[in-house]
Each structure stands twice: as C-alpha cells, then as structure tokens.
Amino acid sequence: MRIPIQDVTPETGTAEIFGWVHEVRDLGGLAFFLIRDRTGIIQVTVPKKKASEHVLTAIKEVSRESVVRISGTVKAIDKAPGGRELVPEVFQIISRSESPMPLDVVEKVPAELDTRLDSRFLDARRPRVAAVFTIRSAVIHKVNEFLFSHGFVNITTPKVVAAATEGGTELFPIAYFEKEAFLNQSPQLYKQMMMAAGFEKVFEIGPIFRAEEHNTTKHLNEATSIDVEVSFADHYEVMNLLEDLVRDTYLHVADHCQDALANLEIRDFAVPDCPFPRLNYAEAIAIAQKKIEEPIGYGDDLNSAAERAIGEEMGCHYFIVDWPTEIKPYYAMPFEHDPSICKAFDMMHPRMELSSGAQRVHQHDLLVQQISAKGLNPESFEFYLTPFRYGMPPHAGWGLGAERVVMTMLGLGNIREAVLFPRDRHRLVP
Known part of the structure; x- marks a missing residue:
C-alpha cells in the first residue's frame, strides 16, 4: 500500500x-x-x-x-x-518525463513569471509554488469555517447578468442568445436581495469579472471574491466581523501551515492585532498629500501611490472610513447628519486595498434617487429594486479579495502568483 x-x-x-x-x-x-x-x-x-x-x-x-x-x-x-x-x-x-523540460522544477535555473504560467502544471510542482496554494486552500477553508460558525448561509449567485452592478465601466459583454448580457462584477445586488428574503446572514466565495485595462501586479480580470451581507447590522458591525475573520485566518495559517511557510522561507509570520485602526477619509487624504508629489485632493479616489504612502504611515491592517458619497457606489448609505459622507469603508493592508464595504441603502426611494444621481437608469435595475418595495431590512456587508489576502499575507510580488491560472489583459490560456 x-x-x-x-x-x-x-x-x-x-x-x-x-x-x-x-x-x-x-x-x-x-x-x-x-x-x-x-x-x-x-x-x-x-x-x-x-x-x-x-x-x-x-x-x-x-x-x-x-x-x-x-x-x-x-x-x-x-x-x-x-x-x-x-x-x-x-x-x-x-x-517517463520528456527532456528538456520547459522550466526547471528544482529552481536552480530561475524562470520569468510568464514562462512559469505557460507551464503552470510544472511550475506548481515546485515546493515553493505548491506552498502558496496549500496556504490559499487553508485560507478558504478557514473563511468557510469562520462564517458557518457565525451562522451564515452559503449562497451561489449568477455570473451571467443583464445589468452592471456599478455601472457600465469595466464590463465584459457576452452574447446570451438574442440578449445583451455581462459577466458579473460582483454578487452585490443578489446578496442584498437575499436580505429581503429573510436569510439575514449570507456569504459567497466565487469568481468576479472586471475588464480592468491596467496590467498591474495587483489587478486581475477574473478574481475570487469573499462576499458577506448581514441584516439588521450597520457598517461598524460588519467591520468588526471582517477584522476578526482576517485575524482568525492568519492564526489558522500560522497553526496549520508551518511546512508551507517554511518552504516559502517565511520565518516571522506576523498575525495582525485587533482592532484595526480606523482612519477617516479626510485624514487619509491629508497623509497622502504630505507624502506624494502628484496632486490628490478631497473627493479623489486613492491611487496606488496614495495607498502606499498611507500604508507606510499606518504600518498595519487598517480601515479608511467616512468616504465622500459621490465616489462610492449608489448602494452606500449616506450619513443622516451629512449626506455628502457615506457609511462606507475600505479595509487596507499597507500594500493595497483588500476589501470594500458599507451599510447599504435599504429605502427604495433613496436608492432610486442615488442610482439616478450616478447617471444610471433605474429601469435597468428593476429586478433589484423590486424587493426594496416589500420590506427590506437595514443591512451591511463587504467583499474581500481572496488573491489579495494571499498575496499580502505571503509577501508575493505579483497577484498572479496567488492564482493557478490567472486571467489578465493578455492571458487567456492555459
């Protein structure tokens, strides 16, 4: 045997x-x-x-x-x-294996990432590469375990949809018989609809698609999103949930993946402390303005240079909260005392954004108003808006990028290293 x-x-x-x-x-x-x-x-x-x-x-x-x-x-x-x-x-x-091979599995001869990805089945034989996916598997296992233990229901939402989640940008159009359709950018609309169904706590771990034209080390056109939605919760409650999940996931990897961490030569695996610091958007912009040369002002989204500058200042996982309503999606709930600011947050690693979330608008008329304010046609979202007419509870949630979690956890240089078969602007095979 x-x-x-x-x-x-x-x-x-x-x-x-x-x-x-x-x-x-x-x-x-x-x-x-x-x-x-x-x-x-x-x-x-x-x-x-x-x-x-x-x-x-x-x-x-x-x-x-x-x-x-x-x-x-x-x-x-x-x-x-x-x-x-x-x-x-x-x-x-x-x-018997043919010789010579497309790349050296023993890693004595280094190979460029594109060469490695062309022969991913060989690349994944390398202990260092296999270690990344052993840890990724442990991360997904722990996320499932954590959410099930907190009373969540696992759902599956469609990946072929008729309407964009956040507008017409970064969309992959597809031919769907005689109709126009798109690959889904996010399960956002559907997980909110499940709040109207009375599920109260739902999560999904699945693919999302964005026609992101920038070919950077942190962007993918097909990524894995860990999505959560919770009824009768505000943005503070789901932030607490998110930081607890991240910390517990790190602890799980530290306890169960020692051999994989050793193969990656990670000897000082730091588990983040909770609670994560919370920085409001205005404070984040002020830090970026002091540290980077390119101009950035209040009302601008944070570019990579600004994220790095703020990350260097913070030095740990942290939240950016209280974002301007105009730069967040239409479903983010504005503050009652100042509608120009909304109850949205981003969870950040010093290197990049890992998660975005918010308390959602649950009032039908306000949601229609905000969809229109973004230059979108509410009629295109009728399937989404209808549940808001029949008793929608207050709710909040977030989406967390699985590849970015693994990339930052392990200090990988390129997000493609955290995906077995990445899809980017130039890569459609293998």
Whole structure:
C-alpha cells in the first residue's frame, strides 16, 4: 500500500511510495534519487553492486520528473532529507518525463513569471509554488469555517447578468442568445436581495469579472471574491466581523501551515492585532498629500501611490472610513447628519486595498434617487429594486479579495502568483 512520503520512517521497516523524480545524482557505485510527492521528499539510494537487474535498468532509463513507484527498505541516515533513505527492491517507471523540460522544477535555473504560467502544471510542482496554494486552500477553508460558525448561509449567485452592478465601466459583454448580457462584477445586488428574503446572514466565495485595462501586479480580470451581507447590522458591525475573520485566518495559517511557510522561507509570520485602526477619509487624504508629489485632493479616489504612502504611515491592517458619497457606489448609505459622507469603508493592508464595504441603502426611494444621481437608469435595475418595495431590512456587508489576502499575507510580488491560472489583459490560456 502506498505511504505518503512524509509518513515514511525507519520504524516502518519497508515502504512503497509513488512520486516524481526530483533530482538524480550518479556517483558510480551509488546512485541517489530524491523522490517527491505532495507531502515531502525522500532520498532513494541504489547501491549498484547489490541492486537487482530490473532496478539497474530502471535507473538508467529514468529521467527527472518521471513518475515512479518504488518499494524497499527504509533506513535511518542523518544526511538524507528527513533523516531516512529508501533502498529499493522495486523501481518502476510509471510515466517517463520528456527532456528538456520547459522550466526547471528544482529552481536552480530561475524562470520569468510568464514562462512559469505557460507551464503552470510544472511550475506548481515546485515546493515553493505548491506552498502558496496549500496556504490559499487553508485560507478558504478557514473563511468557510469562520462564517458557518457565525451562522451564515452559503449562497451561489449568477455570473451571467443583464445589468452592471456599478455601472457600465469595466464590463465584459457576452452574447446570451438574442440578449445583451455581462459577466458579473460582483454578487452585490443578489446578496442584498437575499436580505429581503429573510436569510439575514449570507456569504459567497466565487469568481468576479472586471475588464480592468491596467496590467498591474495587483489587478486581475477574473478574481475570487469573499462576499458577506448581514441584516439588521450597520457598517461598524460588519467591520468588526471582517477584522476578526482576517485575524482568525492568519492564526489558522500560522497553526496549520508551518511546512508551507517554511518552504516559502517565511520565518516571522506576523498575525495582525485587533482592532484595526480606523482612519477617516479626510485624514487619509491629508497623509497622502504630505507624502506624494502628484496632486490628490478631497473627493479623489486613492491611487496606488496614495495607498502606499498611507500604508507606510499606518504600518498595519487598517480601515479608511467616512468616504465622500459621490465616489462610492449608489448602494452606500449616506450619513443622516451629512449626506455628502457615506457609511462606507475600505479595509487596507499597507500594500493595497483588500476589501470594500458599507451599510447599504435599504429605502427604495433613496436608492432610486442615488442610482439616478450616478447617471444610471433605474429601469435597468428593476429586478433589484423590486424587493426594496416589500420590506427590506437595514443591512451591511463587504467583499474581500481572496488573491489579495494571499498575496499580502505571503509577501508575493505579483497577484498572479496567488492564482493557478490567472486571467489578465493578455492571458487567456492555459
């Protein structure tokens, strides 16, 4: 029976393993192979004078990254990975790898990101790359666990829609039989409709699509959004929920992903402290004005330079609150005492924005008014507006970018490193 490589010890006596040939060294009388599966690496040592004929034949024909089945005796040896080696009685080549390969899995020869993404199936064999997706999986697992434990209902909303969530910009139009349709920018409208259904707490983890033309290190055209909506809650309550989720996710990774963090050479994995500082928009603009040369004024959205400048000042996760109503979406609730400011927030990492949220407008007439103020036609949103006529509770929520969480958590240089098969302005395959 196959044993995962991490479970092979001298105490097992004999073992059968399956995996890929990571490295080969032939020293004449001895041949050494490092065999890798998803759990780790083990050294296989072949003393040629003692090896059977079929083992000798196999080790002559095998190539790096071939898939093999090996069984034999496990021995303790200090210098080998994990302090043990496997001396084979059976060495079977299951699937031989062609040579040369498009990139070096051992990482002795560096490859550009585009080369890596072209052969992502090979790139993901690298322990460092596999570690990123092990941690990403742990992040998504913990987010699900956290939200279920807080009484949330998981929903699935359509990705092919008839109306834009926030207007006509950054939209992917598609042919939908005889009708015009779009890939959805966000589940925002649908998760709000579920508040009218009485679900009270909903979440979705799914793809969103934005025709973002800028080809930057932090933008994707297909991303994964973690979305939450909560009835009878204001923006402060969902901010508290968000910071607790982020902190608990970091703690989960710290507790359960030590090997993956080690593969990424992350030795000082810092868990953010709660509560996150809260900076109002006017204060954020004042910090940016002092630190960057390009002009930025009240009423402007924050560009990358401003985000970096404020992040350097803050040095931790933080919120920007009390945004001008005119630069936030129509569904953000204005303050009663000053409608020019709304109950919206962004959660920031020192490097970039991770999440946007707000208390939502739940009054039908105010929502129609704000849609019109954005230059949009309320008739295009009738399916969305109708539930607001039949008892819509106050509610608030947010959307959190999964790739940005992983990117900032692990200090990755490019958001494409946090996606198995990224879609950007130039990449449609693989």
